[in-house]
Amino acid sequence: MLITEPNLDAPDDFYEALIDAHRDLSTPQSEQLNAKLVLLLANHIGRLDVLKEALAAARANTIT
Numbered sequence: 001m002l003i004t005e006p007n008l009d010a011p012d013d014f015y016e017a018l019i020d021a022h023r024d025l026s027t028p029q030s031e032q033l034n035a036k037l038v039l040l041l042a043n044h045i046g047r048l049d050v051l052k053e054a055l056a057a058a059r060a061n062t063i064t
Helices: 011-020 028-044 048-060
Strands: none
Touching: 011 028, 011 048
16 A cells, blocks of 8 residues: 655755755756656555556656
8 A cells, every 4th residue: 555644764864965966957857866766666565456556646747
């Protein structure tokens, strides 16, 4: 089951690390970093049912 409640030990620190990882990257490089991060985290989760739930939740909350 997908955890949607806050679950990060240090959310502000993670946000800062995420911003730092993107610093000085071009838009294509930043997009590539995001894609790699998604695939690494998906591999870590490893459960297709959870990943499909996450995809559906993310898509449902996408502004068009």
